[in-house]
Amino acid sequence: MKVPYGGDYNPEQWPEQVWKQDYELFDAARIDTVTLGVFTWAQTQPAPDMYDFTTLDRIVERAAAEGRQICLATGTGALPPWLAKAHPEVNRTDFEGRRHRYGQRHNACPSSPVFRRLSAEMARRVAARYAGNPAVIAWHVGNEYGGACYCDLCAAAFRGWLRARYSTVERLNAAWNTTFWSHTFTDWDEIEPPSALTEHWRGPDHTAFQGITLDYLRFMSDAMLTNFRDEKRAIRESDPHTPVTTNFMGMYRPIDYHRWAPHLDFASWDNYPPDDTSQARMALTHDLMRGLKDGQPFWLMEQTPSYTASRDVNPLKRPGLMRLWSWQAVAHGADAVLFFQMRASRGASEKYHGAVIGHSGRSDTRVFREVAELGAELERVGGVTLGARTPARVALLFDWDSWWALEISDGPSRLVRYQQVVLTYHRALWDAGADVDVVPVTADLSRYDVVIAPALHMVKGDLAERLEQVASRGGSVVTTFLSGRVDEDDNAFLADVPGPLGPLMGIRIDEWDARGPEFVNPVCFDNGPIVDARLLLELVIPQGADVVGTYGEDFYAGTAAVTRNVFGAGYGWYVGAGLDQTGVCWVVRQVLDWHNLSGPYPDVPDLETAVRVTRDGTHLLFLLNHNPEPVEVVARAGGLDLLTGARVHIGQVIRLDARGVMVLRQ
């Protein structure tokens, strides 16, 4: 038992003589796991009534014979051309109302009966054929579900989804506030998907009716989930136990992964950070993925060993980065480390995407060498991290509904981006070295001392009460500007802002100012720094809360910007202004310090720490030096460095190389 190591492997693109070379190189790099068959539909079903598993059989047999573990895909990540031709309705209709023809991937209409029938049938046959194979350790359904369709089949399915949600047109009209702009629907058939041809202008975020757009986002996420469930159900006909997953894409707006998560046996995701300085962003995303299934470990399903190809500019991963980021994934809960891809494609759009084996087939490249070194290292460390959990006392709420509602809103500001606000608050926690669970708003909050809810635009169900309970029992709740504005239907609360969060926060807000990024209003903290606030500036009126920070300029100089309210045995913190990172860090540090929840090195920049607790209770402390220089710190705990075998004693100076890693078993 050890961390599975390997990745996407497409030998069907190559003659069999190449396969031999592949496995020799896999041996050299300690590759023990391969993901097979992600895009095989055209091969396994070359015609409507013909299924042909000859090649896939050989690929699976060879992998098993070579002693590899297999993550076996159903192969439905893209349609075969004949299917798109024979049934044009399986192709998507885009936001502009254009029926597509065959091309790309992510190309199936999720509501198409033909697609649903044939994709499930493919999953059924793949599972039936390979279910008994002991090398198969997981099923991989579809691939990176995403995008959207706006065809008439989806319109009909949307109407069905709405009928199930609202029962009557009258309730739908109430939810969407259709009295506005003469939009009262009198029949379900009058409802069209919200698109460039109907409610939208200037793209998917500009809608005349937030309600219909929000529901279409929910519907589309559900429709694709149905596709996943179709295939999973078909797999389960032959194989009741082997876990089933699909690869997520981290903070991917179109799909509400929280609604999907219960249907996956484990979560997995593809990590393609935008640049070389994304360490905090990746940490957040790992925490989000781990939070999908209540802290259960996930798989790092894809990462590139060197470069991506899909960006305008595709920089090379610096030496050591791939190893460092792999260990970061493990530190945050990954129980597998996999690459896309094992061998670089010759042609098409991923020809220049990095691979373990390049076009020349060499093993004496720097990239291959680093892959092999990590392989050896993972082998040495073995299975100690598998199944270990993160002992977080801090929760950060992440909510797709709030994301959508905030960003499709007309006013107050298109410049406030949900992800950016969340990143800023998570970054403050990351800087402080706190272990954090990123969880849905429906999560059990009773295990947390601190709950941070940035830009919690929508407040649903009993969330306000549950947040009050956190504070009541001595915890701290932090929320920000643009929180507590709308209910589940995106209708404004008919109450003072921040709606149901008002009592906990002890404030009210009558006015807010939205400004361009060039406009800065300083916020002054009591006994704290003066920081910059931008974009959204709420004029906070305390209704019992203490003022922590005030605006420094403009007609609202002296008005509260940040407050703290005593609530039960704990606190409600409200940050009404778009503080810069320094300001957010200061607020978050006040909260963490009160609960004594910072990590061991909160003041060492870019030295990340993370803890996992194994099933037997052993603490593993990961130290990850994201700096391009070495770092020396004093050990706060003793233990054994699993990577080097060296012993570390409390108080000893430990040194991490540039981009170095230490895994201390305490």
Added chain:
Amino acid sequence: MKVPYGGDYNPEQWPEQVWKQDYELFDAARIDTVTLGVFTWAQTQPAPDMYDFTTLDRIVERAAAEGRQICLATGTGALPPWLAKAHPEVNRTDFEGRRHRYGQRHNACPSSPVFRRLSAEMARRVAARYAGNPAVIAWHVGNEYGGACYCDLCAAAFRGWLRARYSTVERLNAAWNTTFWSHTFTDWDEIEPPSALTEHWRGPDHTAFQGITLDYLRFMSDAMLTNFRDEKRAIRESDPHTPVTTNFMGMYRPIDYHRWAPHLDFASWDNYPPDDTSQARMALTHDLMRGLKDGQPFWLMEQTPSYTASRDVNPLKRPGLMRLWSWQAVAHGADAVLFFQMRASRGASEKYHGAVIGHSGRSDTRVFREVAELGAELERVGGVTLGARTPARVALLFDWDSWWALEISDGPSRLVRYQQVVLTYHRALWDAGADVDVVPVTADLSRYDVVIAPALHMVKGDLAERLEQVASRGGSVVTTFLSGRVDEDDNAFLADVPGPLGPLMGIRIDEWDARGPEFVNPVCFDNGPIVDARLLLELVIPQGADVVGTYGEDFYAGTAAVTRNVFGAGYGWYVGAGLDQTGVCWVVRQVLDWHNLSGPYPDVPDLETAVRVTRDGTHLLFLLNHNPEPVEVVARAGGLDLLTGARVHIGQVIRLDARGVMVLRQ
């Protein structure tokens, strides 16, 4: 009799118990006028053969019972969903050739017979039902007419419009210069609306044939005017006298308001300036709206008390701004001050648009307080301003045809924008405190001493002669680069530039240079400043005119840039270069000073003055301090400040608070 005060009110969005609270708050704020029913079509006609005025009856009755004046809308501002479903041809086809489905507002094809029949029928029924109600003081047809349609119905209507204009295809071919690029039409049916599918690329301003695009703009403006006239005619069947209007949008390019104005009983418009420093721009727009009907007062039909929602960034109106801008409207001829909206919508795209009453229903907010204070102030001032006229001796020509022709032109420069040029010249007049009429090119010019015609690209009819008459009798005419280039069909004059303006200006132009904004050529004035010129630089060759300013650099250094020609007893000024604001102010000041037409405080920045003369000849002098600091000046005239009741004597120092207002009855 006083200035109507109130605005758009949509109680149909709320349960009746809310209405009671509304009227209590209206009382508190002296709201005496409500605009009702702007988007009621779906409610008043819930099905093809069903009309239901139950709710509107209650709304109108309640308003009347509460003693409010009503501006009653026909409710056709947006289609009901059933109509869009039952008759897909009522939906617009966009510039990209896409037939839309139901959504948004501004969604009706203006040429659709079904839409025309049913919208007129709705107006007919609304008028028939409420015409006798003495609370109804105005009819509000449609809402913010705008946009465009490119469907086959519009194509057919366009052909009919062309046939009426040109009679024969030969004359159309001549007008559009179709010999170019093999475009000779042989039958009306060959003509398609100019769109992304036909003559255009890179959007609506890039056309291969200016003639067809210009005519389509004219046609579409006329087509929507027909929609307005359909409804007005239907209203007049029941109500021969109550004035009928529709709300305009200021400098809105797609609609030629000058062609509409004769059909409105009074003009009204919605004032949503782009930012907090739009005082001069708003003044221009008020002057334009007042000029629509020969100086007759207009209504400020909409403004926000606090923020808009439709912009990327929606800043809060600073304290005092709403009052200042309301008085600015009155100063320029507004006889009503109305808001959008009385109570904020719960949901959809205007949920965050500011309102007199917010989601919490409070009256103790700053915004409500300012609304109430203005209400009290307007009540105090009473009806003295009603019907008063602006005694302008300066005219600024504004011409939609020139706007269109200039901006759809290929060459010389896409960077020269009509509105920007006009704003610069108007700003110079505004800075000098001159009262200005902004009038169409067909206006009677005999009453003006100064006529300014910026970027008068197209010269139609007898305009050149009428401008010559202004100069002949001692007046001054100012025009600029890119004037006098084309005739009514957008064909170049076969003459020296500036075409028919040449004799008046006493110049000719053989060459011009277009440059990016980074390129500056200084222009040196005799006994004047050296200023920057940009974008468009014409090499002016005097043919009798005196040189006033010359270029300082490049191969045309020393060439004339600005000239003044003695013509009769007056002058023709030509500004051949894109001067900066300082340069334009200098030229305009020369002209105004000659005629002694500057206001009392031309050298106090952002202290606006405006005069209205009441029916009995009383002069009202408005002083508007747009500065965020107080201003002190010496009174040039005595009188009574209608806002405070204080007496002002000539020579006395008067002080205006930051954003303060004074209305001196002299």
Added chain:
Amino acid sequence: MKVPYGGDYNPEQWPEQVWKQDYELFDAARIDTVTLGVFTWAQTQPAPDMYDFTTLDRIVERAAAEGRQICLATGTGALPPWLAKAHPEVNRTDFEGRRHRYGQRHNACPSSPVFRRLSAEMARRVAARYAGNPAVIAWHVGNEYGGACYCDLCAAAFRGWLRARYSTVERLNAAWNTTFWSHTFTDWDEIEPPSALTEHWRGPDHTAFQGITLDYLRFMSDAMLTNFRDEKRAIRESDPHTPVTTNFMGMYRPIDYHRWAPHLDFASWDNYPPDDTSQARMALTHDLMRGLKDGQPFWLMEQTPSYTASRDVNPLKRPGLMRLWSWQAVAHGADAVLFFQMRASRGASEKYHGAVIGHSGRSDTRVFREVAELGAELERVGGVTLGARTPARVALLFDWDSWWALEISDGPSRLVRYQQVVLTYHRALWDAGADVDVVPVTADLSRYDVVIAPALHMVKGDLAERLEQVASRGGSVVTTFLSGRVDEDDNAFLADVPGPLGPLMGIRIDEWDARGPEFVNPVCFDNGPIVDARLLLELVIPQGADVVGTYGEDFYAGTAAVTRNVFGAGYGWYVGAGLDQTGVCWVVRQVLDWHNLSGPYPDVPDLETAVRVTRDGTHLLFLLNHNPEPVEVVARAGGLDLLTGARVHIGQVIRLDARGVMVLRQ
């Protein structure tokens, strides 16, 4: 015999009384050649079964009677409206999948049988009618072929083209690497044109399958070539000898002019440089055009005497520039100097395009005067330059396939633009004053000492061997980053980078770094400068080559960036980094100096020199001073200045005026 001088003339736009004035002005300006009838289709075929040459007859007769030479167009540059209406399938379907209706030009689907039949028929009739006229010196087919169509007719034609190329679907699948993303085609009918509806996103350069997009580019270029050939064949039925051309657009990406060139009797092109500082760019384009037909002189078919109209900003050509650029064209091989246009159109999109005769019809303008002066000068010089050849020993390879493949590639960098790389290397040659042939990769390289192949992404056929032969016999071959990456099908070479160029270059590349333009890595040359490298940085591993330049920073500091490999009696130079202009100039100068191929004044900035050798072996040395100041240099050769008649002796100081020209017959 002299250089034909004149240009596009459209008297059909004017009444005949204007023609008289035209010819008087032509006389004044020594205009001896007119291009007639480029857009006459609507006139010559006003209805399906009606041909009417009345007007064209008069135009041609008048021109002949006035003693002008005629370049006679077939008139098919744009469809007549009736044809677009009667046969909607002749209109193009755009990249977005939208069937267009009538408008613009470039509006015919190249695969439409109706268009093909009628355009050929028009050419047939025009040729039959005017073939005997001795004034006709050339046929001008179509006009600026370009754009693309994606309709079903093109889809069918594309499938036919593919069938001819690949014979079997299996071979097509192999070429396009369709095993990737489940794209295996099982029938030709499944293949759709690659567009926004199929393989593309974010426009024409973003494709999921490079293979299909590349083949569609090739197909579309071929399809339009077929249109040209249809017309040429029809002309040849009546006129076996008069040369046939069509006007090219220089570096125009959509059309592979190398594939077209064999079918033209001579090349011609329209020179509209983007700005006033395009002298090097124009030189490259002239060299490219001359290289189309193996060094044979070409025609400068169009240039503006003053301004364009199609740009956002259309600056005026400074005094002297039109003359200078005309002589530059001749210096690089032009045997005609023609304008667009003789008289400015009154209306439509070229109304503001400059012309020899403006709207006022004046001859006393600066522009007309310069045209007339050049006319007189060309008359004085006579025919000496006609047919002369450029004695280049340096070849620069230009390859549309590499251009396409590089720019449609996903990864490594969208910021590396083929044209920009080529311009940088050509600029270095231009700065040094070397005479250069810009030739296709299939050209005979045996006559060159130096071959420069920037960004030679695709290496086809025996090119690598032919480049090796250049080096073997003592020549120098220079190539750059992103060369030698893919084969003719855009599949990566399964070998070390740079693939088949590896042996010649003596290097290999395992890694490369792509970075944004703000990222600079200095490259240090031995005994040379330190220069900036950007965008693409390959880590070059010498395999026998000498290191010439190394990176200065980052983890690959000290790694080779530029190398030189001894190969046979010559060298292979590899430039692995995106060097700035200084760096490229330094490398190129090393190479030129070795072969002693720089021009006489390599160190005088913007003093261009070019040589043409007449049929009798006389050397003509052109000196072109692109500086806005005079330049003095010492004569390196003696001769007669053909423009002034002055004698120049070796060693004498010669002076060129600002923008001055000298043509020395040695």
